[in-house]
Amino acid sequence: MYSGFLIAFCYIYVTYGLTTQEYDFIVVGVGSGGSIMAARLSEPPNNWTVLALDRGAAPHPQQQQDDDLSGLHDPNYFSIAQNYLLNRLVRNPRYYGIGGTAMINGMTAVAPSRNLLDQLWPDGWKWNDLFPYMLKMQNHYCYYLPSALTGITEEDCKLWHGQSGPVDIAPPLYNQMPELLHEMMKECDQNVGFMNDYDNPNKQYGCYFQQQFRSPLNRSDPDSPTVRESTWHAYLDGISRTNLQILDSATVLKLIFDENETTECIGVLYEYKGNIYKALVKKEVILSAGVFDTPKLLQLSGVGPKEWLEPLGVPVVADNSYVGQNLIDQMALYMAFETTEDIPSLPWGADTSGWLLNSGLNKNNNWTDIQIYSYSKYPVLTLDFPITGYDPVLAYSQPPISFITFLVFNTQPDARGQIKIQSLSPYDRPQIDHGWHELTEYDISNLQYGVNFIRNMSTNTNWGKKYIKKELYPGNRYDGSDDLHRRLNMCSAYHQAGTCSIGKCTDNQARVIGIQNVRVCDVSLFPTQLNVNPTYTLYSMCEKVADLVKSQYA
Ligand SMILES: Cc1cc2nc3c(=O)[nH]c(=O)nc-3n(C[C@H](O)[C@H](O)[C@H](O)COP(=O)(O)OP(=O)(O)OC[C@H]3O[C@@H](n4cnc5c(N)ncnc54)[C@H](O)[C@@H]3O)c2cc1C
Structure with a gap:
């Protein structure tokens, strides 16, 4: 070479x-x-x-x-075989081109934990150092929509959000969310608390409808069509x-x-x-x-x-x-449940609900260490179906099965990997090793905590009893072994x-x-x-x- x-x-x-x-x-x-x-x-x-x-x-x-999920711009970066994954490779989608990976990402816009930055990030990069720049870069929807809709008070809006930055942040599509998702958040509110504004560092725990880096055509219309807000679009x-x-x-x-x-x-x-x-x-x-x-x-x-x-x-x-x-890459694991109603697909991520939870497994954390998403079927199938072993029967079921997908993220795993060139050629891919060989007890238990949380919600709550028919994935696949489910399906959260x-x-x-x-x-x-x-x-x-x-x- x-x-x-x-x-x-x-x-x-x-x-x-x-x-x-x-x-x-x-x-x-x-x-x-x-x-x-x-x-x-x-x-x-x-x-x-x-x-x-x-x-x-x-x-x-x-x-x-x-x-653009065509993969045309993807450099095809796969890891080397990972022992914990029974020698599977980890897929690492990227976007080569002007605009970079924000041209294909999920556009989720969420501020980091203040406690995490203050405890773990070096001097000059703690919350007080970065917060002015969080405000500087953004133009937030709370300045354009009524508090009655967003749940963000005028005071909190001014305190935690910017309006004069180049990057537009658009609201969740509150009015278009199906009842099933609204009720899921109501149920969740009773258990862990619903967050109207997860960027408020004093209240970053619980569940939410996700805001996104999208540029609305009409800022005062909560249902306005939007375009993807990459930094290329925002700044250049x-x-x-x-x-x-x-x-x-x-x-x-x-x-x-x-x-x-x-x-x-x-x-x-x-x-x-x-x-x-x-x-x-x-x-x-x-x-x-x-x-x-x-x-x-x-x-x-x-x-x-x-x-x-x-x-x-x-x-x-x-x-x-x-x-x-x-x-360091966040670890992701999929689950899917058959629902009593179909969930109409909204633009990618605009119907995403999420949870920021603390597993309590890391005693040093006074911030959340698990993130969970719920999705309609669309993005999961497009992006990961061939890689994660996502169930083809489910994907191509006729007539289609109505289902909801959950993604559990271990956001701060112990595992560390490395990137190493393999030759002198700039055109060769580097060797990528996620370090997912022997996972620590924490990394495994963290994911299991998320899996148990979703199972509990889907079976033991009023919401689950009303809307969930059964667990499809992993369900009784792998002889009911969560260990095998993890090893055969855990993948990158794409946050390397x-x-x-x-x-x-x-x-x-x-x-x-x-x-x-x-x-x-x-x-x-x-x-x-x-x-x-x-x-x-x-x-x-x-x-x-x-x-x-x-x-x-x-
Ligand atoms: C499918 C997916 C979904 C995601 N969803 C979210 C989300 O919802 N929210 C979120 O916050 N994050 C998300 N992420 C992660 C996020 O998009 C990335 O972390 C972020 O965009 C990375 O930015 P970057 O500037 O580091 O690199 P990039 O945006 O990837 O930019 C690197 C650029 O460098 C160029 N380049 C590389 N090598 C060379 C070279 N030798 N010469 C010239 N140019 C070169 C590339 O073409 C590319 O344009 C997601 C990622 C993926 C893949």
Whole structure:
């Protein structure tokens, strides 16, 4: 593979030569984090010159309408065999292209736990440090809809939400929810409490209807049609700046270092339409290539654990042992129940109810460590059916069976994995190991707690007696063994993070340790998993990283 790449590389180099340009900043990856960085660093009054490169395609207008689940943009990142999963591979969907993984994600918008940030995140990244940026990035529906509908008081709205940020947050489709879901939340309210506003850190426990990163066409209409609100859409779509150049289909191959000051990054080498280009940087390269590709690029450039790089023949620029370590992924497990009524499908995630619960299994947690979703059938079948072993009889039943799906997430597992390059070729996939080999008692019991919670709700409550006919999945499959269900069906919650974490791989200003002029802003930066989905926190982190950059070069 390496020699093939080298030949191709030399051919291109000799044939076309290198074209070189210089920019204040180069942003690698125009996904969820990269879109924010490109927009903020190129905005007035600094008007810095920014080159933003993404290896995937430019967005098709249709993709803003809803989700592109075609898999066309998926890099096909699978893990190596995981012992606990009886050697199954974990599928890791991503979206290569402008807009990044927010072009296919579930758009769930939820603030992290204040207690978790305060206890586990490093100085400079605790709740009080990030909260102003949570407000800065968002434009929340509570400013446009009556409290009587949202359940959010005017006072709480002003306290916990922003209105002037670029990212629209849209309400749950209260009026369109079927009675079955409304009643499920009423039942749940009696047991664990219903949250009107789960972003309020004083009340982040219980169940909820989920709000989403969607942009409503009419903000004062709770039933307004919406478009997907990726950060590309929020920060960059329609913006034209002469100092900002965004190139799609441009794959960054590696960082370039100064020949004399060997740890000083001076630019990147990238491939665009078969040609190799060199882009030089006056200030910094910002890595926003995502949880798999940011550590991969660093390692290809000689920044990473020496003992991994040397055997591959990568000249070591900086021995940073944290690059590619600390892969933390939330664990997900599906269940399905036959219902007495069909649940009409609303746009993806707009009919999602959820729970944030504390299993009580980790005595150090004073935040929630389990998240549960309920879904109509649609997304589960589209995304995971071939991978998780989801029951084909159920999927293609004739006449169709009415059912509801629950997804149980262990949000902060003990398990840690790693990302490691396997060759010198930038086109090879890195080796992904989730570290799901011997699970701890906590990781297993946490998932079981969620499974038991849903079973109890479906059998022992008035709601369950009225709406649930029987457990379909796992039901009596696997001879009733929950252990086998876990091993054969547990999959990624798609919230992989932590592979260049702040405070270890980077300093606490997100600058990569051991080299100069390189900063990170994507989910690799997370030092720990959150109790919730990642992007709300990621967006506020990148807003803060952009401010750190601005103050450094002011
Ligand atoms: C199916 C699914 C559902 C999800 N649902 C939710 C949800 O509901 N809520 C939530 O908060 N999170 C959700 N997530 C997770 C969330 O979408 C991701 O964590 C987040 O989008 C990651 O952002 P990022 O900036 O780290 O990377 P990305 O958004 O993936 O951006 C990385 C970019 O870098 C580019 N790139 C990579 N390598 C190179 C290179 N060498 N050169 C140039 N460009 C490169 C890629 O093309 C990509 O555009 C979901 C994820 C998936 C897959």
